[in-house]
Amino acid sequence: MERHELDLKVPNQPKPAKPWQFRKGHKPHNKGVPLTEWMDGRKVGRVLRYLELHRMGNPHFGKTIINHRAVVGIKNGKMYPFKSLEEAARRLNEKGIKCSACNIRRSCKYGKFKAGGLMWFYADEPQNWSHLVA
Numbered sequence: 825m826e827r828h829e830l831d832l833k834v835p836n837q838p839k840p841a842k843p844w845q846f847r848k849g850h851k852p853h854n855k856g857v858p859l860t861e862w863m864d865g866r867k868v869g870r871v872l873r874y875l876e877l878h879r880m881g882n883p884h885f886g887k888t889i890i891n892h893r894a895v896v897g898i899k900n901g902k903m904y905p906f907k908s909l910e911e912a913a914r915r916l917n918e919k920g921i922k923c924s925a926c927n928i929r930r931s932c933k934y935g936k937f938k939a940g941g942l943m944w945f946y947a948d949e950p951q952n953w954s955h956l957v958a
């Protein structure tokens with residue numbers, strides 16, 4: 825028996841599609857169809873209301889006003905208040921201090937880390953940081 829006789833080749837089969845992908849020639853069930861034809865009326869109203877409020881996706885996730893929590897950065901006894909973690913990271917980066925919102929969040933949560941050379945605390949928990957301000 826020759827070696828090439830043992831090499832069985834499986835015919836080329838397409839990879840299974842991921843849930844968000846469609847194969848060539850297939851289209852989603854709702855493409856080009858109005859919302860009212862394939863979605864429940866209550867859900868249509870909710871989706872349209874969220875679009876009017878300029879929301880995308882889950883309203884309780886991401887950069888909506890609901891999730892903004894004021895933070896305070898403290899360095900050398902001076903307090904630097906910010907409206908949110910993202911704003912603090914953005915303003916520090918504009919001034920040339922490398923800092924990310926993730927690091928500020930970690931510092932706020934655990935209290936023992938520094939981010940961008942400042943100690944960070946949530947503004948609504950003054951018992952954690954009031955003794956550090958001169």
